Amino acid sequence: MNVTLPTAESLRSALAGLLDGLPPKQAAQAVDRLIASYRGTTPTDAPVLRDRSDVAAYAAYRMPATFEAVRSALAALCDAAPEWVPATHTDIGGGTGAASWAVAGAWEGPATTVLDWAEPALELGRELAGLSGVPALRGARWEKARIGAALELAPTDLVTVSYVLKELTELARTELVDVAAAAAQAVVIVEPGTPDGYARIIEARDRLIAAGLTVAAPCPHSAACPIEPGTDWCHFSARVSRSSLHRRVKGGSLSHEDEKFSYVVATRFPVLPVAARVIRKPQIRKGQVLLELCTRDEGLARSTVTKRHGELYRAARDIAWGDAWPPADTE
Incomplete structure (x- = not known):
């Protein structure tokens, strides 16, 4: 039986269908506010996405880039553990579901639960999943939950946390990473490819190792990062194709952009990291x-x-x- 798997193109098509008619001016204003929020230095400790217009703008502005960044991290996990296939997946702070689209494209059929504290994001994510034609996405559970301190997770094979740690206080970040490490067989965390994003990844990496997990990627080892703090940062780049909607919302003219991101993948099962x-x-x-x-x-x-x-x-x-x-x- 042929099973449809999500691709960057199918995500763009679903976005275009759902967001058709989005007023460009309203979308641009929402994007400007979101950019200011995401680039700020103060954790919000509250949902960044407040209403349907915020969520729609976010989906057009960020979902394709988040999808490509998470897909790159998942590809590294697949390379390190080619025989491992998750049966269950929890997407913490998953919002409109970009990471869940990437997971559904990496493995056929994991049962996904998306947790987020913004109900409008969950609603739009559910609608997008319904347009995907992908059984795993259409069957996903979308649940409202406070992300950070006091989050409770059921045991799961895979946890993804993408572009979430920036929104949390330091205490909430550490508690979230500890909860993910305790619940999952594999944890994938993605942050912006900036010095502070990398610093959050290193902090999370250290906590995952302390919890008994092994680093699968991108590092070739689970020893201390060899980069001297403050001198450089480890990050990578994913090419993102822009749809006409994406270009309109972001005000760009190029057909693509490069998403810079930092990430860590850690597991409780044997892996073979790269040399x-x-x-x-x-x-x-x-x-x-x-x-x-x-x-x-x-x-x-x-x-x-x-x-x-x-x-x-x-x-x-x-x-x-x-x-x-x-x-x-x-x-």
């Missing part, structure tokens, strides 16, 4: 490729791959930021 990961965009020069790597045994390292490396050089010319190194078929 090294490309942590910056590869620099292609005449006859050579310069790679910035995070390695399992040597920490941060730079590698220059030249033509004399033959097959490895050809692989390096095709390698992308965030990929494993060396590729499995060249080892």
Whole structure:
């Protein structure tokens, strides 16, 4: 039986169908307010999405980028544990469900529960899921819950927490990560690819390790991050195709954008992390490729791959930021 799996294109189509007629001026104003909120430095400890217009603007503005960022993190989990398939999934602070769309695209049929404190977001997410044509999404449960302190989670295979920690106080962040670690077999946390987003990921990573989980990605190990605090930050990039609706709401003219994000994946089951990961965009020069790597045994390292490396050089010319190194078929 052929089962429909969600794609970036199907998400854009569902958004276009649901948000057709959204007044551009109203949407633009809501987006401006949301941008100011998300880029601010003070945790809100309250829902950022207040009403239907906020949620509609958010969905058009953020869902495609969140989908691509989470999909990248899930792909790294699949690479580290190719035989593992979650039967249940809880999307904490899932809002309109972008992470749940990504999960439904990575594995066929996990039973998903989306938790969020903004009822308008849950309502729109439920409508979008109904337009998806994907059984797992259409059967998802959408439940209102206060995210952060005192959140109770039933045992689940997979927990996703995407672009949520920024909205919480420090205490609520730590409690949320601890609850996720206790409930799940695998935890995927995604934050903006900024210095403060990376700092929240490192904080969460440390707590997940302390709770007994093993880092599956992006790091090649569960030891301390080799980046000296304050000198740099680990982040990655996902290409996001813009629909006409997306361009209209965000005021952009390009057909795509690059979403910068930081993430951590940790599990309670055995995984095989990569030997090294490309942590910056590869620099292609005449006859050579310069790679910035995070390695399992040597920490941060730079590698220059030249033509004399033959097959490895050809692989390096095709390698992308965030990929494993060396590729499995060249080892």
